[in-house]
Amino acid sequence: MEILKIAIAIIVSFGISGFIILALSNWLGKVWANRIMIDEKANHDRDLAKLRADLQNQNERNINTLKTEFDIYRETFLRGHNDKIVIYRQVVDIIADLLTDINTALATGNPLPLEVTLAFERRRLRIYGYLGMLAPQNVMDAYDQMIDYLLSVIIENSNIYQWETVRDLALNMLNQIRSDIGIDTSPIEYRGKR
Numbered sequence: 452m453e454i455l456k457i458a459i460a461i462i463v464s465f466g467i468s469g470f471i472i473l474a475l476s477n478w479l480g481k482v483w484a485n486r487i488m489i490d491e492k493a494n495h496d497r498d499l500a501k502l503r504a505d506l507q508n509q510n511e512r513n514i515n516t517l518k519t520e521f522d523i524y525r526e527t528f529l530r531g532h533n534d535k536i537v538i539y540r541q542v543v544d545i546i547a548d549l550l551t552d553i554n555t556a557l558a559t560g561n562p563l564p565l566e567v568t569l570a571f572e573r574r575r576l577r578i579y580g581y582l583g584m585l586a587p588q589n590v591m592d593a594y595d596q597m598i599d600y601l602l603s604v605i606i607e608n609s610n611i612y613q614w615e616t617v618r619d620l621a622l623n624m625l626n627q628i629r630s631d632i633g634i635d636t637s638p639i640e641y642r643g644k645r
Contacts, residue, residue, distance in 0.1 A: 531585075532632065538581050539628050546597075546624075549574045550617060553601065557612045563605055571605060590631055593624035 549571055556567045563571075575598050582594055597620035603610040618641055626638040 535585050535632055538585060539632065542578050542581050543625070543628075545574050545578050546621065550621065553605065553612075554614060554617075557604075562608075568605060571601070575601075586628075587631055590624065590627045593620070593627040596620055597624055 552567050552570060553563065556563050578594065579598075582591055586594075597617070600610065600616060600620055604612045622639060622641060629639070630636050
């Protein structure tokens, strides 16, 4: 019996100490787990903040790059469009002078004087150079039609000069120019009586 009491005392003392050890280890495990979790959360938050900052910086760089490229494209487009308008304006001025000289000289019924013919040749080639730099093919075709008619009248004497034909050809060219620069795509026409 004495052995039984000693055995029970040993088992009870191991049981209580085991329970205490188990309770303490459970509590200590929770404390360590919380500390590890806090450290992991802090690392995760730090990594997440760094990732956000990196992404924001990358986005800002990409936006700035796109803005710069867009500004360059816009400036290039606007400069090209403005150059186109300036050159078309010069072409129209030269054509107006050219047609005025031809119309005035042919109104007398005599052949064109040599200086008017030479001025016509210089102007038509200058216009062709201006248009060739930037005009699309439809504008070039309209110009060629007008010049071909004028050449047939002035150089080849194979046509009779008719102002109405020249006016229609010039208006066709103006309509092609208007379409190219986007002013108005609806065609203009002569509605006068002359």
